Structures are given as structure tokens and as C-alpha cells.
Amino acid sequence: SQTIHQWPATLVQPVGSPLSLECTVEGTSNPNLYWYRQAAGRGLQLLFYSVGIGQISSEVPQNLSASRPQDRQFILSSKKLLLSDSGFYLCAWSTWDEQFFGPGTRLTVL
């Protein structure tokens, strides 16, 4: 069966510090991968999606970037965090007719 991992589970970072969140998927190959953010007042929002290694599409302009260095690894990064980057970050992967979410990373920027 397929499993999706995210780490860290929680993170508290100062404004201006860098960020790296990791997502890995097991039990499938060549998945479509996604990063979503759930933030107060902004709901659940698609940030990035990827159809393969090195292929990243961004849905909204922001202070974040994403990379996919391996088939089942998806990384979310920032060079300098803003207060508005706080939120619950969810990685997801999809089959033809379902989309599954990882456990999430709760990020607080102070």
C-alpha cells in the first residue's frame, strides 16, 4: 500500500530564516505530487504541483519554492520566511481518481 511521509511534524522559525520541508511517498512510482497550505483566513490553497522529476508548477506567487529531486520526494523551501508563511503544510499525491494527503507540517513563523 502507499504511504506518504512529511517532516518535520512541527516547526517554529523566526522571520527571515530559511525553510525546508520534505515529503516522500512509498509504494508507488511516478506519482503526481502537490503542496497545499492551510492558513487561518485563507482556507486550503494549492501551492505547487509536480508531474515528474524536476517538473514544478506554481499556482500562486509567493515567498516559497518547490523542488522534486527524486521521483518520490517533494521539497518545499524558502530563503527567508515571512510571518504570512505560517500555516499547516500538506503534501499530497494522486492516483487517477483519488488524492491522498500526508500528515502535514505545522509551521509557526515568529
Place this chain on the structure above:
Amino acid sequence: ELKVEQNPLFLSMQEGKNYTIYCNYSTTSDRLYWYRQDPGKSLESLFVLLSNGAVKQEGRLMASLDTKARLSTLHITAAVHDLSATYFCAVESRKDTGGADGLTFGKGTHLIIQP
């Protein structure tokens, strides 16, 4: 731009009662998803509705899809306290890339079921 509207956004009900959550979306879509989220947790997949007239049921929850009306419903029958959670509907945003299809979410319905 695809928009997804859920109502109500907040619902408090008693155990044993029935109720329906509505999800409207603005453009044609092939798929509609329902998720459950418990406080502090990720999203749990409940249903995927793939075609007009689709109906799926799991326990006390039943979801349906009317693509012509661009409407999905999540019906709760004889509610129990364990169903207290936030429920999201989401619609797939079809891309012309032939690849990934991200989801556009409603704002969620915060459901409290009181004993």
C-alpha cells in the same frame, strides 16, 4: 477561475438528527471529493464522485453529485458524536498539461454533534 462554495460553514446539531451539507462549484469539473478533517490533523478521504448522478455511501454518510447543477451534497443520517469534524468538498481543476490536477477546496463545514 474555479470557485467552490460550501454551506453551511458552521453546523451544530443533536445526535440522531439528519442534515445535509451543500457544495456548489462554478465551472465544469470531472471529479468532486469530500474530505474530513479532525482538529490538528490532516485530511481523510471520504468520497470521490466521478460522474453525474454518482452516489456513494459509507456508514451514516452519503454523498451525491449533480454535474448539471454543479452541486454535490453530503448527507448525514442519524448523526453521532464521532462525526463531529470539519468537512471539505474539493473540485479538481483540470489542466491542459495532461498531468497533475490540483484541487480547489471549499471553506469547510465545521460540524458539531452534541449528545
